[in-house]
Each structure stands twice: as structure tokens, then as C-alpha cells.
Amino acid sequence: MENGHGLDGLSGTPATGANKTTVVMGAGPGGLCSAYVLSKAHRPTMVLEKAPFVGGLARTIKRQTEHGEFKFDIGGHRWFTKNDELNDLFREVVAEELLWVNRISRIYFDGRYVDYPLKISNALKAIGPITSARAVADYGRTRVTHRIKPVKIESMEDAYVDQFGPTLYKLFFQRYSEKVWGLPCDQMSGDWVSQRSKGMSLMTAVKDAVIPSKGKVVSLIDEFMYPRDGFGRFSERMADGITQMGNQIRLGTGVEKVHREGNRVTGLTVSTDAGTEFVEGDNFISSIPLTVLAQIMEPAAPAEVIEAAKKLTFRNIITVNLMLKKRQVTPDTWLYVHDRNILFGRFHEPKNWSPAMVPSDEYTSLVVEYFCSFGDHIWNMTEEQLVEQTVKHLIDDMGFITRDEVIDGFIIRAPRAYPSYVIGYEEPLAKIKAFIDGFENLQIIGRYGTFRYNNTDHSIETGLLAAKNILGEHHDLDQVNADKEYHEIKRVAEPAGTPSRR
Ligand SMILES: Cc1cc2nc3c(=O)[nH]c(=O)nc-3n(C[C@H](O)[C@H](O)[C@H](O)COP(=O)(O)OP(=O)(O)OC[C@H]3O[C@@H](n4cnc5c(N)ncnc54)[C@H](O)[C@@H]3O)c2cc1C
Structure with a gap:
């Protein structure tokens, strides 16, 4: 991972401080934020990540072709928050790679376009x-x-x-x-x-x-911050900072068991290519799926907690990433596709977010999102079928591209991307949370970590507050993303700075 100016001041400090080790499960933006904040406070911290990369759902994938390099988020990730502390953190981390992007999003239905959010x-x-x-x-x-x-x-x-x-x-x-x-x-x-x-x-x-x-509702935010080389740079740069400050991120290390004794977590069994091992710690922060966490306790959680975990479901997403020899498909940030006969739900054109996402101006690309569940007909489609289905929709149903413009395509499968708020979900969720809340040294953060529809800003806010709790403050993580008002609404009477251009 590269070094960058925004992180220069962080290097070289060994992790000492209170000498209590925090173990963070998952290196998405939420987990990395906890580790970043603890590292800045000189606390020994270790991040365990199952995948061979950081960034989780908010990562950026690179694809080298004979035409040059294309970059893809897993569905475009737009940074937005009204919280100044989080904006400052985002700016500090992304630093000189930060871009401002105009947002134009539309709904496509029956061949017509309507602005989104609805005007x-x-x-x-x-x-x-x-x-x-x-x-x-x-x-x-x-x-x-x-x-x-x-x-x-x-x-x-x-x-x-x-x-x-x-x-x-x-x-x-x-x-x-x-x-x-x-x-x-x-x-x-x-x-x-x-x-x-x-x-x-x-x-x-x-x-x-x-x-x-x-004080009227004037608009939804129509300009946003984005890292030049893809949203994943936010996570990569936090990871750089964490390692520069002397802490460790262990990739390819999946948490298999969470050992408990009384009201404390005592350690984790993790699996790596070399086998399984026991990892000790004093404090634990989990951003792994809440439903998984509840089911890997050792000794096992009470039967009613396990039952509750089985009742909660997630929606998966598959992105089809197309590389095109074409200058532009649409001017949109996102295009929401409502037609039922078109299987995908939304796409974005990375070049409209940052020109650095494609090799040169001659090229563009699309990230096309399919929502699905384990075992359904979309999840069961092969990569070849999904790419072909996408190309056919874009040519035959929408008239957006021609076949000779398609260079290549590939898919990314992202399981458990959306916590499903099916009617009645609150009861099992409350049962699991009551059980987890009983541990004095375990906190849950993030999106699937808390089973809450959290965007990156909420996910890192939970990570930030969990770290601050370990540093001696007292924050209720349940209050994150519990706004009484749509978080994107901007009111005239509000002070400027939502988010400010500084
Ligand atoms: C299509 C799509 C579009 C989105 N668009 C936006 C947007 O525009 N703006 C925005 O702010 N947010 C957006 N989000 C939300 C954003 O991706 C999430 O809020 C954010 O990634 C959550 O961070 P996290 O750290 O909680 O979880 P994740 O990013 O999911 O990271 C969790 C990590 O835990 C790891 N893990 C799982 N199990 C284990 C295990 N057993 N052991 C070790 N590690 C494990 C995973 O591999 C992963 O790396 C979008 C999400 C999706 C799916």
C-alpha cells in the first residue's frame, strides 16, 4: 500500500499506551476506522480480515487490460455526512486524492427519465x-x-x-x-x-x-466527495496509517470462533492458510455479520439467540463490471432502472465520478447492480450468463451501447450487502443485541456488524465511537443513524457546512 501526504504525520510511533490490545474483526471502513483512531491514541490494535484485501463492501477493484487499467467500486460509493468530525476524518485520510463530484441521478422507467430523488x-x-x-x-x-x-x-x-x-x-x-x-x-x-x-x-x-x-427542505445533496482512484482508497489509506503507526492488519485471517467466559470475550479462533490459531485480546470490536457472530460463540450462545440469528436475512448484490470502448453512456451519477423486464436495478458510470477510473477519455465503464438472495435464479447465474444478460439489456432494451463497444466484463459477488428489514425483524434483532450487550469488552459496529442499513459514514461513526469508548469515553452506538430526519435533507436555515468545502 502506498504512503500519502495526509498520513505523513502518523509514521513511526510504536503502539504502547495502556498496553491493552484491541482486536478488530473485519477490515471494512468501520473496523479500519476503529483501528485508525486507536492507533492514533497509541493503543496496540490488531485487525483480522478474512479477505485478502481491505475495504469490505466499500473497496475498489482494479482490472488491468491491454487498453490500460479500469477501476470499479462495488456499486458507486458517495461520501456524504452532516457530521463535521467524520468529514474531517475523511478529508484527513483521503487528503490530496480528494475530488468533488456533481450528482445527477435519474430513474429510468418505460423508456423515460425522471430525476432522482423525485423532483x-x-x-x-x-x-x-x-x-x-x-x-x-x-x-x-x-x-x-x-x-x-x-x-x-x-x-x-x-x-x-x-x-x-x-x-x-x-x-x-x-x-x-x-x-x-x-x-x-x-x-x-x-x-x-x-x-x-x-x-x-x-x-x-x-x-x-x-x-x-x-427552514424548508430545499434539495438533496447534489455534490459529494470522492477519492480520485475509487472509494476503496479511503480504506486503503486508513490501513496505511494503521500499519505506519506500528499496528497490524492480518489479511486472509477469518474469525471462526469467539470464546467467552462470563461477561467477557477471552479470545478468538482464527483460520489462515497455515491453519487455525488462538488470538488473545483485552477489547474486541466486531464488524463481521451480526448473525454470524451470534452463531460462532464458544460456548454456544443460548438457543433462543441462535434461533433469532437464523431469522434475520440479508440481500446479496452482484455487480457486473463492463469495460467499454466508448466515451460516455449517460451523464448520470446513478441510473435507477425500474422496468421489471430488466433484471438489474441500478448502474453507475465510474468515469462520471472520476476520470482516473478509466485508462483514458476514449474509454468508459459501467458497474451494473443485481440484487439477489442465496440460491435464487440471479445468484445461481454464472459470470458468463450475467455479463451476457447485462450486455443484452443494455443493447436491446435500453439502446445504450453496441456490441462492438464491449471490451470485456466480469462480476463481483457481495453476499450480505443489505440487511433485510422484513416485517418482524426487530424482535430477533433485539434478542441478539441483548445477548451481545451483556459482554463488557465486545462492541459491534458497521453495517452488517449491527444489522443496520448504515452507509459508510454511519459505519465509520460506529467504529469511531467504539474506539473512543475503549479510550474511556461513553457513547451509545445505537444512537448512530437514528436521525429523526432523512440524513440527506439540507435545510436553508442550517448553517453552511453540509458538508463544507474546506
Ligand atoms: C451497492 C452498494 C452501494 C453503496 N453505496 C454507498 C454510498 O454511496 N455511500 C456510502 O456511504 N455507503 C455506501 N454503501 C455502504 C457501505 O458499503 C457500507 O456502509 C460499508 O462498507 C460498511 O462498512 P463495514 O466496515 O461495516 O462493513 P464491510 O465493508 O462489509 O466490511 C466488513 C469486513 O468484515 C470482513 N469479514 C466478514 N466476516 C469475517 C470473519 N469471519 N472474519 C474476519 N473478517 C470478516 C469482510 O470480509 C469485510 O471486509 C453501499 C453499499 C452497497 C452494497
């Missing part, structure tokens, strides 16, 4: 006057009915209908959500919607369009 005038224009009138009327009806007889928002469908009315829900949310989750929206919990779009509704959009008001 109401643009959405109504795209669906024509008759459907628009119906959308506004049935939204009005929903509001009146819900005012007279308040309904409990339980499912994803309830939440979307409440916010946007039945017509806009069916047109712009139902099809995509069902692709992402693989289940009808009435079986999914409304929690995901509140996390993604609380404070947004047809009402607020219309009000804001006609009555400019103080």
Missing part, C-alpha cells in the same frame, strides 16, 4: 397530465383519510403511500423496492423508508415549490 414538477411532467391529476388526487385522499383515521405505518408500502400517495408509490417506488428486496413491499418494514426519506413527501415537495419558507 415533483419533473416527475409529474414525465407521467403526463392525466396520471399527474390522479397522483395528486389520490395523495389528497390519502392525507384526508389518514388525518380522520390515523393508520399505523408498518410496511414499506404503508410508508411510501403515506408520503407520496398510491399512484406515485406504484410508479416510482414499488418496482425498484421489490427488485432490491426480492419481496413485496407489504412484507418489508417501513423502517427503511423512514431512514431513507423521512421528511420528504409529496406535500413538502409541493409546499416548497409554491411557498418558499424558512
Whole structure:
């Protein structure tokens, strides 16, 4: 891994301090953030990572071809947070590799485009006057009915209908959500919607369009930070910092067993190419899947905890990465594809994020996302089938590319990419968490580590707070990503700095 200017001040300090070793399970951004913060505080820390690379879901993959090097995130990763401490950390780590990127995202449905997130005038224009009138009327009806007889928002469908009315829900949310989750929206919990779009509704959009008001919801963030050579550089550079500060990241080291005695974790059994070994530690931070953690305790966790872990499910993602001899496919940051006959759900064009993601301006590439579950027809498709299916959709159904523009393609399988908030998930989750909370030296962080739909900023925030707890502070990690408002909303009355360009 390279050295960089942002990390120069960190080198050479041996890890000493309180002399208690922290063992971090998983080298995604969450785990690396914990280790980075502890390393800066001169605490001995060891990161154990099953894969032969750092970065987890937020890594960047390089592919060398005769045309030059292409780089791919696992689905484009945009940095966004309102939290200044996290923005400062991101800037410190990425340093001179930082770029600012304009965000243009659209929904593609039935051959038409609508801005995403929904801009109401643009959405109504795209669906024509008759459907628009119906959308506004049935939204009005929903509001009146819900005012007279308040309904409990339980499912994803309830939440979307409440916010946007039945017509806009069916047109712009139902099809995509069902692709992402693989289940009808009435079986999914409304929690995901509140996390993604609380404070947004047809009402607020219309009000804001006609009555400019103080503190209104003005927009979603349309500019974001991105490392020049792919989002994975954030993790790689944290890893550089950790090793420069004298701590260790052990790749190819999978945690197999978590040994416990009373209310303490005493050590881990890990497996490497050389066999299994026991790793001791004083404090433990886990970013490995919560469902796995609960099932690898030694002695085993109580039967009800194991049962609970089996009830929680994740959605997987497969990205098909295409390298193209073409200058540009679309101007979009992301394009959300709602059509049911097109199997993938979304794609991004890395060159639109950073020119360094392709060998030269003559080339572009696409990262096309398929949502799936273990054993379903998409998960069971071979690499060859998935690449061919993608190329066919892009040529025959969308008219975006021609066959002679395709240089090559490959897939990345990312299991457990999305914690599934299926209705009823809260109960088993609470059982597992109550069990884990009983350990005085074990903290859970990250996305699948906490079974929470956390973006990178939330994942590193949990990592940061877990490290601070070890350093003697007292933070409740459950409060991360528990905002009452959609985290991307920007209000006029807010002080500038969301995030600021410094
Ligand atoms: C398609 C997609 C798009 C996304 N886009 C964005 C975006 O635009 N912006 C954003 O901020 N976030 C985005 N995210 C979310 C982001 O990827 C996650 O929030 C972040 O990667 C979570 O970090 P983490 O460290 O918790 O987990 P991970 O990145 O999943 O890392 C966990 C690590 O643990 C390792 N591990 C697992 N089991 C074991 C074991 N038994 N032993 C040792 N190691 C183990 C894994 O190999 C992995 O490296 C996106 C995610 C996806 C899937």
C-alpha cells in the first residue's frame, strides 16, 4: 500500500499506551476506522480480515487490460455526512486524492427519465397530465383519510403511500423496492423508508415549490466527495496509517470462533492458510455479520439467540463490471432502472465520478447492480450468463451501447450487502443485541456488524465511537443513524457546512 501526504504525520510511533490490545474483526471502513483512531491514541490494535484485501463492501477493484487499467467500486460509493468530525476524518485520510463530484441521478422507467430523488414538477411532467391529476388526487385522499383515521405505518408500502400517495408509490417506488428486496413491499418494514426519506413527501415537495419558507427542505445533496482512484482508497489509506503507526492488519485471517467466559470475550479462533490459531485480546470490536457472530460463540450462545440469528436475512448484490470502448453512456451519477423486464436495478458510470477510473477519455465503464438472495435464479447465474444478460439489456432494451463497444466484463459477488428489514425483524434483532450487550469488552459496529442499513459514514461513526469508548469515553452506538430526519435533507436555515468545502 502506498504512503500519502495526509498520513505523513502518523509514521513511526510504536503502539504502547495502556498496553491493552484491541482486536478488530473485519477490515471494512468501520473496523479500519476503529483501528485508525486507536492507533492514533497509541493503543496496540490488531485487525483480522478474512479477505485478502481491505475495504469490505466499500473497496475498489482494479482490472488491468491491454487498453490500460479500469477501476470499479462495488456499486458507486458517495461520501456524504452532516457530521463535521467524520468529514474531517475523511478529508484527513483521503487528503490530496480528494475530488468533488456533481450528482445527477435519474430513474429510468418505460423508456423515460425522471430525476432522482423525485423532483415533483419533473416527475409529474414525465407521467403526463392525466396520471399527474390522479397522483395528486389520490395523495389528497390519502392525507384526508389518514388525518380522520390515523393508520399505523408498518410496511414499506404503508410508508411510501403515506408520503407520496398510491399512484406515485406504484410508479416510482414499488418496482425498484421489490427488485432490491426480492419481496413485496407489504412484507418489508417501513423502517427503511423512514431512514431513507423521512421528511420528504409529496406535500413538502409541493409546499416548497409554491411557498418558499424558512427552514424548508430545499434539495438533496447534489455534490459529494470522492477519492480520485475509487472509494476503496479511503480504506486503503486508513490501513496505511494503521500499519505506519506500528499496528497490524492480518489479511486472509477469518474469525471462526469467539470464546467467552462470563461477561467477557477471552479470545478468538482464527483460520489462515497455515491453519487455525488462538488470538488473545483485552477489547474486541466486531464488524463481521451480526448473525454470524451470534452463531460462532464458544460456548454456544443460548438457543433462543441462535434461533433469532437464523431469522434475520440479508440481500446479496452482484455487480457486473463492463469495460467499454466508448466515451460516455449517460451523464448520470446513478441510473435507477425500474422496468421489471430488466433484471438489474441500478448502474453507475465510474468515469462520471472520476476520470482516473478509466485508462483514458476514449474509454468508459459501467458497474451494473443485481440484487439477489442465496440460491435464487440471479445468484445461481454464472459470470458468463450475467455479463451476457447485462450486455443484452443494455443493447436491446435500453439502446445504450453496441456490441462492438464491449471490451470485456466480469462480476463481483457481495453476499450480505443489505440487511433485510422484513416485517418482524426487530424482535430477533433485539434478542441478539441483548445477548451481545451483556459482554463488557465486545462492541459491534458497521453495517452488517449491527444489522443496520448504515452507509459508510454511519459505519465509520460506529467504529469511531467504539474506539473512543475503549479510550474511556461513553457513547451509545445505537444512537448512530437514528436521525429523526432523512440524513440527506439540507435545510436553508442550517448553517453552511453540509458538508463544507474546506
Ligand atoms: C451497492 C452498494 C452501494 C453503496 N453505496 C454507498 C454510498 O454511496 N455511500 C456510502 O456511504 N455507503 C455506501 N454503501 C455502504 C457501505 O458499503 C457500507 O456502509 C460499508 O462498507 C460498511 O462498512 P463495514 O466496515 O461495516 O462493513 P464491510 O465493508 O462489509 O466490511 C466488513 C469486513 O468484515 C470482513 N469479514 C466478514 N466476516 C469475517 C470473519 N469471519 N472474519 C474476519 N473478517 C470478516 C469482510 O470480509 C469485510 O471486509 C453501499 C453499499 C452497497 C452494497
